[in-house]
Amino acid sequence: MxxxxxxxxxxxxxxxxxxxxxxxxxxxxxxxxxxxxxxxxxxxxxxxxxxxMASSTLRFGEGVTREVGQDLVNMGAKKVLVMTDPNIAKLPVMKTVIESLQKSQVNFVVYDRTRAEPTDKSFWEAIEFTKKHKPDVFVAVGGGSVMDTCKAANLYSNYPDAELLEFVNAPIGKGAIIGKDLSPLIAIPTTAGTGSETTGTAIFDYEPLHVKTGIASRKLRPTLGIVDPHNTITMPxxxxxxxxxxxxxxxxxxxxxxxxxxxxxxxxxxxxxxxxxxxxxxxxxxxxxxxxxxxxxxxxxxxxxxxxxxxxxxxxxxxxxxxxxxxxxxxxxxxxxxxxxxxxxxxxxxxxxxxxxxxxxxxxxxxxxxxxxxxxxxxxxxxxxxxxxxxxxxxxxxxxxxxxxxxxxxxxxxxxxxxxxxxxxxxxxxxxxxxxxxxxxxxxxxxxxxxxxxxxxxxxxxxxxxxxxxxxxxxx
Incomplete structure (x- = not known):
């Protein structure tokens, strides 16, 4: 050479x-x-x-976020968990989502404490909140951290007796196969980056080992990704x-x-x-x-x-x-x-x-x-x-x-x-x-x-x- x-x-x-x-x-x-x-x-x-080749259904368009309420009605949702983070909760996109749900008379609860670059601890806090409220449909409003946290909450609420490491990728976790369909999840990205609205992965920091890991399965893929360019305008x-x-x-x-x-x-x-x-x-x-x-x-x-x-x-x-x-x-x-x-x-x-x-x-x-x-x-x-x-x-x-x-x-x-x-x-x-x-x-x-x-x-x-x-x- x-x-x-x-x-x-x-x-x-x-x-x-x-x-x-x-x-x-x-x-x-x-x-x-x-x-x-x-x-x-x-x-x-x-x-x-x-x-x-497997991917979520995507809907793309300026202003398309306001359709989410009707989507939930079409799904027959009885109780919806809307997941976001403290910063996104204050932005116009959340106002649009909430107004759409209210207009369509959707029963919902909001979890707004997801963490940027989530950890095993922040995942588990969201999972515990989800188990308490027992939603049948999820809506994630945010970047990859929010969408990944919401995927984890969906997974473990459908496997309520599982420990966190049960489905985490080996060798850090057990890498168990997710054998059943999860609840519907609508992902509304507010960043143009992770592509988490299309994928079956959920990444987090596993603090005991000071390393990132995750969960990967097609079952985690959102049912629908609502990609609205208006939602990225406020990104720093x-x-x-x-x-x-x-x-x-x-x-x-x-x-x-x-x-x-x-x-x-x-x-x-x-x-x-x-x-x-x-x-x-x-x-x-x-x-x-x-x-x-x-x-x-x-x-x-x-x-x-x-x-x-x-x-x-x-x-x-x-x-x-x-x-x-x-x-x-x-x-x-x-x-x-x-x-x-x-x-x-x-x-x-x-x-x-x-x-x-x-x-x-x-x-x-x-x-x-x-x-x-x-x-x-x-x-x-x-x-x-x-x-x-x-x-x-x-x-x-x-x-x-x-x-x-x-x-x-x-x-x-x-x-x-x-x-x-x-x-x-x-x-x-x-x-x-x-x-x-x-x-x-x-x-x-x-x-x-x-x-x-x-x-x-x-x-x-x-x-x-x-x-x-x-x-x-x-x-x-």
Whole structure:
């Protein structure tokens, strides 16, 4: 492998330094990888041969929130739990929801104490409230934290005797299969980011281990997602930024995930086929469209809250990327983000009206993205080149035209770095308060995230994670 790169895409000093660093470590990794674990699972008769595409019903339109009352009447709802957080409770979207329910004479109760970046404790508080009130339909009004909390409340109210870890992903939890249909849930997102209105995942901080984990099942998917661009206008700029960065990584990770045909073992029972199945022909379409829209509209939506077109297009981007990763799954950026958020003690991101330290989820996935895709490039170079072109990489450059696998990761990483720097994203782990001495703990917090890390296009052990974290300490 070449030790340096002189292509036009990397002619600036920072890029050359990055490439030299990457090639030194990548050369070592390639030899090690082939010896220890190879690029992907192969030579196994138990390969998966099928994928499923499942997503919530979505309704998109400006002002469509006001239809929720009639939706609940149509569902025959007898008692509705409306879940939100203390900030959203004061915003126009909640007024619209409440007025719609009152107009349709829907019986409801409000829970407005969900936590930004929820924990096992905040999940359980919402679950206990739900068990007390026994709703038959749920409405989640908020960002991913609210929607995920509402999914958990729905699940455990239908399994009232289950402990929290019963359905939490292994190895942190028991990973039990959700065997029955849950109550209807209408999700009304107020951010353009998580795509939680389309997916069957619920993520939280498991405080005893200082790490994020979650629950994943198609049964958790909302019955209906009401996507109304009007609801994102009041988002603070930094919340828009973090939400949009989550979309960005959803799209990139699902597009570059391990192909579904390389995943093992094939389930003996179709019901055991995981929600995250690996990249597939249908998820690719949604992921690429989510990426294109995010690259085009995220900066506009952050810089000008009144830009209705940018707001609407980012709502579409979130739903598209959510549909893509809801089938394909995500991989290293997300797996590594969980300990970044979970181990944080002091960093509090600006623009978040909370009383605790917080690394917003979108920030925690984005800071490692350049390092991650520098690492994964050789596993599926065509996809990394394609993504880089969407960011604006010159397809006529010598490095691009050569299509050499060793160029793909660095080219995409450089495009990502420029994109993140242009948005004012914290420049890496050091900007969040981490240093080299924290890397062992970050690695240990990533290793249990099997649900996502196993979908990386390269099987990634502790040594590789250590190098990626080190590469992500400072991006620019």
């Amino acid at each position: 070449n030790k340096s790169c002189t292509c036009p895409a990397h002619s600036n000093a920072r890029a050359v330094q990055r490439l030299q660093h990457q090639h030194q470590h990548q050369h070592h990794h390639t030899d090690k990888c082939q010896h220890d674990h190879g690029k992907s699972v192969s030579g196994n008769d138990d390969h998966e041969y099928a994928f499923e 700029a930094q919340v828009k930024l973090a939400s949009g960065l989550d979309v960005l990584c959803h799209a990139l990770e699902s597009y570059t995930a391990l192909p579904y045909t390389e995943r093992t073992p094939r389930p003996k029972n179709p019901a055991e086929r995981p929600a995250y199945q690996g990249s597939n022909p249908i998820s690719d379409i949604w992921s690429l469209e989510g990426l294109r829209l995010t690259v085009k509209y995220l900066k506009r939506s952050v810089e000008d809250p009144s830009d209705l077109e940018a707001n609407a297009q980012m709502c579409l981007a979130a739903a598209a990327a959510g549909t893509g990763f809801g089938s394909a799954g995500v991989h290293l950026c997300h797996g590594m983000s969980y300990p970044i958020s979970g181990l944080n003690k002091t960093y509090k991101h600006p623009g978040y009206n909370v009383d605790h330290s917080i690394v917003p989820h979108g920030i925690s996935v984005a800071v490692t993205a350049p390092a991650v895709f520098r690492y994964t490039g050789e596993a599926c170079p065509d996809r990394h080149f394609k993504a880089a072109e969407i960011f604006g990489a010159n397809p006529n450059s010598a490095a691009f035209r050569s299509q050499k696998p060793e160029n793909a990761g660095p080219i995409l990483a450089e495009q990502l770095t420029e994109f993140l720097e242009g948005l004012g994203v914290p420049s890496g782990l050091e900007a969040l308060g981490y240093s080299r001495k924290d890397i062992p703990a970050l690695v240990q917090g990533t290793l249990p995230q099997h649900r996502v890390t196993k979908l990386a296009p390269l099987t990634t052990g502790a040594e590789a994670l250590e190098r990626i974290f080190e590469d992500a300490l400072k991006n620019y």
